[in-house]
Amino acid sequence: MGFCSMLLLSNILLTAWLSTAKGEVKSCEFPQFKYGRLYYEEILRPNFPVSIGNKYSYKCDNGFSPPSGIFWDYLRCTVQGWEPEVPCVRKCVFHYVENGQSAYWEKIYVQGQSLKVQCYNGYSLQNGQDTMTCTENGWSPPPKCIRIKTCSVSDIEIENGFFSESFRTYALNRETSYRCKQGYVTNTGETSGSITCLQNGWSPQPSCIKSCERPVFENSVTKNNSTWFKLNDKLDYECLIGYENEYKHTKGSITCTYYGWSDTPSCYEIECSVPILDRKLVVSPRKEKYRVGDLLEFSCRSGHRVGPDSVQCYHFGWSPSFPTCKAGQVASCAQPPEIPNGEINGAKRVEYSHGEVVGYDCKPRFLLKGPNKIQCVDGMWTTLPVCVEEERTCGDIPELEHGSVKFSVPPYHHGDSVEFTCAETFTMIGLGSVFCLSGKWTQLPKCVATDQLEKCRVLKSTDIEAIKPKRKEFQHNSTMYYKCRDKQEYEHSICINGKWNPEPNCIRKISCPPPPQIPNTQVIETTVKYLDGEKLSVLCQDNYLTQDPEEMMCKDGRWQSLPHCIEKIPCSQPPTIEHGSIKLPRTSEKRRKSIEFSSHEHGTTFSYVCDDGFRIPEENGVACYMGKWSTPPRCVGLPCGPPPSIPLGTVSLELESYQHGEEVTYHCSTGFGIDGPALIKCEGGKWSDPPKCIKTDCDILPTIENAIIRGKNKKSYRTGEQVTVRCQSPYQMNGSDTVTCINGRWIGKPVCKDSRGKCGPPPPIDNGDITSLSLPEYEPFSSVDYQCQKYYLLKGKKTITCRNGKWSEPPTCLHACIIPENIMEARKIILKWRHTKNIYSHSGEDIEFECKYGYHKARGSPPFRTKCISGTINYPICE
Incomplete structure (x- = not known):
C-alpha cells in the first residue's frame, strides 16, 4: 500500500474514532441501495453504523443519477434514515418516437418525470395514451406510436337484435348500443345492451336470447322470484292444498321454449271418486264426484259393519279406509295393551265387545301423540297412541290479581300444575289449578269481589221445554236443570258470575269421521269418531318434521287445520364467529369426523368457545333448523382495568374499568413529547402497548469550532426550532449552516473549514475517475488527471486544478454506442461500411446506414447518416 493510501486510511479511522469518542449516537447502518455505490466504500464499511449528521459522496451506475441530476452527490444520515431515500434514479433519454414527431435535440428525464408525445394521425401510444413516464425500467409505455384500432359494425352480426345508432365505424374504447327483438333479451335480462371497441375487436359479444316472461299462476305458487327466463330454463311450481294439476300431481314444472312456456302452471280443485265397494255396503250420499271436505256415511244391508261409519275426502284422497260388511259374528277383544309412559282411563275388564272404546292418558312430562281413544273392531284394537317426552318447560308462574299461588318449586314440566287461591273477600272464577302444557301455562282464573258477582238470566229458547226451579234469575254458583224437546232426561248448567257453564244447548253435537291418515305421518288405523271441538296430535315419520299446526281439529263435522309433515333439510358448515371457534369433541376421531362433515342433519347443534380475553354473554350454540343455522353467538371482549401509567404522562380520562x-x-408534560401511538385500545381485557414521553426540548447549543451563533443563545429550545451559525474568518462553511432541535437532540453539524486555498477530494464523474489515489485534502494549485472507462469518450480538460479552495470544472465521459444486429434487423437496415454483428462507436462519431436489399427508406425516417450522441443513435427505418 502506498504512502497516500495509508494517509487516507489513517484520516478515515481517526475521524471515526473521534466521532465515537465524543459520544455521538450511531443511528445509520451501512447503506444498501440499487444502481450505485459509495466512493471508497470498502475502506469506509468498517466504520458503520455512524451517527446522525454524517454524509458520504456516492455515484450511480450507468443510466442512473442522483435525484439532483448532477454527476455525484452526498448521502446524508438523518433522523429518518439515509437521505435521499432513493439515491439513484433512472435517466431516460428522449429524442425519437416511432411514427411520431421527435425532438431535434435529445433531452434527459429522471425517474418519475413525464412528457407528452405527439403521434402521427391514426397512431397512438399503447392503450391510447399520449404521455410517457420515466420509470425504473425505462420509458412506459415505450416510445412507439402504433396504429389506432377501429371497429366497424359490419364486423359483427347481432342475431335477433340490431344496432341503435347510425354510425358505421368506431374508434378504440368507443361504445355503442344495440337492442333485442321482441321476445328476446340480453344475458342480463335487459331489452338493450352495449359493446365497446377494444384492441381485439368488439367486446363483450352482443347476445339476444329467447326469453319467457313470468307466467300467471292459477291456484299454485313458486319459490322462484325471477321476472324473466332464458331458453330451456325450468320453473317448478306447487299446487295449493286441495288442488292438483291436470296430470293429477300436486307439483310440476314448465320449460321456456321458442314458442313460450311448455305448459301453464294451473291447478284444479282435487276430486275424490268412489271405487267399487261391497254390494252389502250402503253409501250416502251417492254422487259421481266429490270435492275436498265431502263426507261419505256407510251402513250394511246385512251383517256387521267392520270399519268406520264415515270417511272424508282430503287433498290426498279418502281417509280412513272404507269399511266392509261381515256376515257372521264379530269377535270381542281382550284387555287393551299397556303403553309406555301412559295409562288407560277407568277400570280394566277382561273382555270388550266389538265397537267398545277405551281412552288413554300420558303420565306427567309426556305428551300424547296419535288417537287418544282406541276401539275394538272384530277382535282387534285400533292403533295405539304414543307418549313422547315433552322437553319444553314453562317459565315463571303468571301473577293473579287479588290472588296468590300456593308454594311450588320450578322447573315446571309438561303436565305439572300449580294451585291458586283468592283473597278473603274475593271469589275464584274458573279452574283453581293452572297446568303447564307444551311450554305454556293454561288460562288463569279470575278473582272477583264477592259482593260484585253477577246473576244469570234464564235463556229463552224454543228448544227448551222445561226448567227447574222456575226462576227468572239465578245467583252465582246455583244450578239450573233444563229438558230439551224430544228428550226425557234433564241437563244441568251452573251460573258462574253471570254466565252459564256449560251454556244451555239443545242442539245435537256434531261428530267427525275417524281422523285421516296424513301423508308422511306414523300409521293411524282407527274407527273412533270425535266430537266437535276435539283435537288430535299426529307424529311424523323419521326424517320428517311437523309444520304448524301440530294438531288437527274436529269442527262442523269435518277435520280441519291438518298438520303437514315436511322432509328435514340438512345444513352446510356452521357459521364462523369473530374471536371464537366451534367447540369440537375431545377425542381425535370424533374431532376428525365432525370437521369432515360437509352436511349436518336437521337438529344438529354446535357450541362455541371464545379466544382468550373474550366471552359469550348469551347462548353459546347454534342449531340446524330446516337447512338454516340459528343466529350464532358473539364473543364480547372482556373489560380492561385502568390504563398503564407512564412516566411524565397522563391519560385523557382515567376510570377504574373500560369496555372492550x-x-x-x-398526553405528556411540558417539554416532553409522545414517542409512539398516543392512542391505545382495550381489546379482550388487555391494553395495547402505551407510548413513552421523551424529552422534546433541547439544552443550550453545543460549541461548534470556529463558528458564531447568529442571534441570541438561549438556555432551552423547543423541538423544531432551528439555529443558524456563521464561520469566523478565515474559515468558510462546508455544508449546511443550521442545526435543528428534534425531540431533545440537536440534528446537524455545521463544519467551518480553513478557506486559505486548500481543496477537499476531487469531484467524482460518471463512468470515469482520477488516475491517482484521492486524498482528503489538497494544497493550493494541486492538480489531478481524469480518465474514462473503456468505450467512453472524455469531453473537456482531463486535468483539474485547486484554486482558492475550489476545483476547476471536471470533464465528462460520453456514452459509447452499441449497434446490435437485432435492432438493424427490426428496421431493415445495415451499416454502409462495416459488417460485424455488434459495433462500438464513440460519442460524436459519424455512422452511416443503408437499407437491406429489397427495402427502401420509410416515410418520415431519420437520415441514414447520423451520430452517436451520449450512447444514443437516431436509427433510420426501411420498409
Whole structure:
C-alpha cells in the first residue's frame, strides 16, 4: 500500500474514532441501495453504523443519477434514515418516437418525470395514451406510436337484435348500443345492451336470447322470484292444498321454449271418486264426484259393519279406509295393551265387545301423540297412541290479581300444575289449578269481589221445554236443570258470575269421521269418531318434521287445520364467529369426523368457545333448523382495568374499568413529547402497548469550532426550532449552516473549514475517475488527471486544478454506442461500411446506414447518416 493510501486510511479511522469518542449516537447502518455505490466504500464499511449528521459522496451506475441530476452527490444520515431515500434514479433519454414527431435535440428525464408525445394521425401510444413516464425500467409505455384500432359494425352480426345508432365505424374504447327483438333479451335480462371497441375487436359479444316472461299462476305458487327466463330454463311450481294439476300431481314444472312456456302452471280443485265397494255396503250420499271436505256415511244391508261409519275426502284422497260388511259374528277383544309412559282411563275388564272404546292418558312430562281413544273392531284394537317426552318447560308462574299461588318449586314440566287461591273477600272464577302444557301455562282464573258477582238470566229458547226451579234469575254458583224437546232426561248448567257453564244447548253435537291418515305421518288405523271441538296430535315419520299446526281439529263435522309433515333439510358448515371457534369433541376421531362433515342433519347443534380475553354473554350454540343455522353467538371482549401509567404522562380520562373497544389518549408534560401511538385500545381485557414521553426540548447549543451563533443563545429550545451559525474568518462553511432541535437532540453539524486555498477530494464523474489515489485534502494549485472507462469518450480538460479552495470544472465521459444486429434487423437496415454483428462507436462519431436489399427508406425516417450522441443513435427505418 502506498504512502497516500495509508494517509487516507489513517484520516478515515481517526475521524471515526473521534466521532465515537465524543459520544455521538450511531443511528445509520451501512447503506444498501440499487444502481450505485459509495466512493471508497470498502475502506469506509468498517466504520458503520455512524451517527446522525454524517454524509458520504456516492455515484450511480450507468443510466442512473442522483435525484439532483448532477454527476455525484452526498448521502446524508438523518433522523429518518439515509437521505435521499432513493439515491439513484433512472435517466431516460428522449429524442425519437416511432411514427411520431421527435425532438431535434435529445433531452434527459429522471425517474418519475413525464412528457407528452405527439403521434402521427391514426397512431397512438399503447392503450391510447399520449404521455410517457420515466420509470425504473425505462420509458412506459415505450416510445412507439402504433396504429389506432377501429371497429366497424359490419364486423359483427347481432342475431335477433340490431344496432341503435347510425354510425358505421368506431374508434378504440368507443361504445355503442344495440337492442333485442321482441321476445328476446340480453344475458342480463335487459331489452338493450352495449359493446365497446377494444384492441381485439368488439367486446363483450352482443347476445339476444329467447326469453319467457313470468307466467300467471292459477291456484299454485313458486319459490322462484325471477321476472324473466332464458331458453330451456325450468320453473317448478306447487299446487295449493286441495288442488292438483291436470296430470293429477300436486307439483310440476314448465320449460321456456321458442314458442313460450311448455305448459301453464294451473291447478284444479282435487276430486275424490268412489271405487267399487261391497254390494252389502250402503253409501250416502251417492254422487259421481266429490270435492275436498265431502263426507261419505256407510251402513250394511246385512251383517256387521267392520270399519268406520264415515270417511272424508282430503287433498290426498279418502281417509280412513272404507269399511266392509261381515256376515257372521264379530269377535270381542281382550284387555287393551299397556303403553309406555301412559295409562288407560277407568277400570280394566277382561273382555270388550266389538265397537267398545277405551281412552288413554300420558303420565306427567309426556305428551300424547296419535288417537287418544282406541276401539275394538272384530277382535282387534285400533292403533295405539304414543307418549313422547315433552322437553319444553314453562317459565315463571303468571301473577293473579287479588290472588296468590300456593308454594311450588320450578322447573315446571309438561303436565305439572300449580294451585291458586283468592283473597278473603274475593271469589275464584274458573279452574283453581293452572297446568303447564307444551311450554305454556293454561288460562288463569279470575278473582272477583264477592259482593260484585253477577246473576244469570234464564235463556229463552224454543228448544227448551222445561226448567227447574222456575226462576227468572239465578245467583252465582246455583244450578239450573233444563229438558230439551224430544228428550226425557234433564241437563244441568251452573251460573258462574253471570254466565252459564256449560251454556244451555239443545242442539245435537256434531261428530267427525275417524281422523285421516296424513301423508308422511306414523300409521293411524282407527274407527273412533270425535266430537266437535276435539283435537288430535299426529307424529311424523323419521326424517320428517311437523309444520304448524301440530294438531288437527274436529269442527262442523269435518277435520280441519291438518298438520303437514315436511322432509328435514340438512345444513352446510356452521357459521364462523369473530374471536371464537366451534367447540369440537375431545377425542381425535370424533374431532376428525365432525370437521369432515360437509352436511349436518336437521337438529344438529354446535357450541362455541371464545379466544382468550373474550366471552359469550348469551347462548353459546347454534342449531340446524330446516337447512338454516340459528343466529350464532358473539364473543364480547372482556373489560380492561385502568390504563398503564407512564412516566411524565397522563391519560385523557382515567376510570377504574373500560369496555372492550374503548380508547384512551396519552398526553405528556411540558417539554416532553409522545414517542409512539398516543392512542391505545382495550381489546379482550388487555391494553395495547402505551407510548413513552421523551424529552422534546433541547439544552443550550453545543460549541461548534470556529463558528458564531447568529442571534441570541438561549438556555432551552423547543423541538423544531432551528439555529443558524456563521464561520469566523478565515474559515468558510462546508455544508449546511443550521442545526435543528428534534425531540431533545440537536440534528446537524455545521463544519467551518480553513478557506486559505486548500481543496477537499476531487469531484467524482460518471463512468470515469482520477488516475491517482484521492486524498482528503489538497494544497493550493494541486492538480489531478481524469480518465474514462473503456468505450467512453472524455469531453473537456482531463486535468483539474485547486484554486482558492475550489476545483476547476471536471470533464465528462460520453456514452459509447452499441449497434446490435437485432435492432438493424427490426428496421431493415445495415451499416454502409462495416459488417460485424455488434459495433462500438464513440460519442460524436459519424455512422452511416443503408437499407437491406429489397427495402427502401420509410416515410418520415431519420437520415441514414447520423451520430452517436451520449450512447444514443437516431436509427433510420426501411420498409
